[in-house]
Amino acid sequence: xxxxxxxxxxxxxxxxxxxxxxIARELAKEGVxxxxxxxxxxRLEAVARDLSKETxxxxxxxxxxxxxxQQVEAMVAEADKQLGGVHILVNSGSxxxxxxTAIGPIETVVDEDLLLDFNTKxxxxxxxxxxxxxxxxxxxxxxxxxxxxxxxxxxxxxSGGARNASMVHMTKTLAVQLGRFGxxxxxxxxxxxRTERTPSLLAKQAAxxxxxxxxxxxRTFAPDAPRGNAICRMVDASEIAYVTAFLASEKSWAICGExxxxxxxxxxxxxx
Numbered sequence: 001x002x003x004x005x006x007x008x009x010x011x012x013x014x015x016x017x018x019x020x021x022x023i024a025r026e027l028a029k030e031g032v033x034x035x036x037x038x039x040x041x042x043r044l045e046a047v048a049r050d051l052s053k054e055t056x057x058x059x060x061x062x063x064x065x066x067x068x069x070q071q072v073e074a075m076v077a078e079a080d081k082q083l084g085g086v087h088i089l090v091n092s093g094s095x096x097x098x099x100x101t102a103i104g105p106i107e108t109v110v111d112e113d114l115l116l117d118f119n120t121k122x123x124x125x126x127x128x129x130x131x132x133x134x135x136x137x138x139x140x141x142x143x144x145x146x147x148x149x150x151x152x153x154x155x156x157x158x159s160g161g162a163r164n165a166s167m168v169h170m171t172k173t174l175a176v177q178l179g180r181f182g183x184x185x186x187x188x189x190x191x192x193x194r195t196e197r198t199p200s201l202l203a204k205q206a207a208x209x210x211x212x213x214x215x216x217x218x219r220t221f222a223p224d225a226p227r228g229n230a231i232c233r234m235v236d237a238s239e240i241a242y243v244t245a246f247l248a249s250e251k252s253w254a255i256c257g258e259x260x261x262x263x264x265x266x267x268x269x270x271x272x
Contacts, residue, residue, distance in 0.1 A: 003250065004250030005030040005032050006031030008031075009034075009084065009088070010027050010035070011035045011037060011128070012034060012036050013091055013128055014093035015035075015038060019190060019195065022236075025054065025241065026241035026244070028059050031057065032088065034057065035075075035082070039064070040063070041061070044062075044063055047061070062078055069127055072124070085135060085139060086132050086135045086142075087139065089132045089143070091147060093121070093124050097157065098158075098160040099159060102114040114159055117159040121164075122166045125170065129144055129170075129185075133178065133183070137181045140182045143183070143184055144178075145185075145187070145247050145248060146171050146185070146186070147190065148187050150190070150191045150267075151164050152168060153189075153269075168259055172185075184255065186247045186257070187259045187260070188243055188261075191261075191266045229264035
């Protein structure tokens with residue numbers, strides 16, 4: 001299926017690692033010109049070179065801290081200049097799960113770290129969206145995809161749960177405001193997802209349990225395990241990227257203001 005993405009231009013925050021990098025790769029494969037964004041300039045430039053070589057597409061590196069309004073606005077202006085417009089924004093910049101000092105019992109939560117988590121993920125997404133919206137309105141076409149997470153649906157993580165829930169609310173609010181201008185806004189909830197960090201995490205658990213990493217994954221994702229899912233395996237970052245690429249495409253007009261859960265069928269709750 002031709003997604004109609006060739007020649008479009010995208011910004012992907014958090015694009016140097018994990019899900020963000022996988023999304024940047026998939027968009028580039030579809031013919032999208034991609035600006036990847038993170039704070040680490042050296043790593044970002046190396047990833048941009050690698051993705052360009054791998055996909056044959058145009059991938060540029062734009063270093064910016066999404067907690068800074070000025071840096072975000074400058075980054076979007078530079079992407080617009082270098083790419084010749086911005087059609088797609090993927091907000092994927094955050095620390096996975098949240099800061100270690102912001103996710104535990106409330107007595108141990110450090111206020112400043114909790115605020116930083118919100119400033120990075122939620123307000124970072126707000127800043128990026130606010131900066132690209134005038135460009136998208138002028139084009140009469142735009143796609144904003146917010147990468148959130150299933151902590152929003154599970155109690156226990158004060159940072160991850162609350163900031164992810166806030167991303168869902170922001171998604172719907174912007175969809176209502178922007179749909180009339182040809183801009184759709186949607187949200188993706190990944191669950192536990194295979195990224196560059198996964199092999200070392202599985203190896204550590206395997207050593208502790210004295211079993212193989214493959215057995216750790218098999219047990220973890222068994223249907224009746226606490227983190228299990230229907231497909232009995234971990235979802236790969238590339239599979240989150242496939243979902244995101246569709247939402248970014250010409251084919252996705254019917255989906256606006258919605259939440260797509262991409263966990264491989266985790267949990268047994270029914271949402272309607």
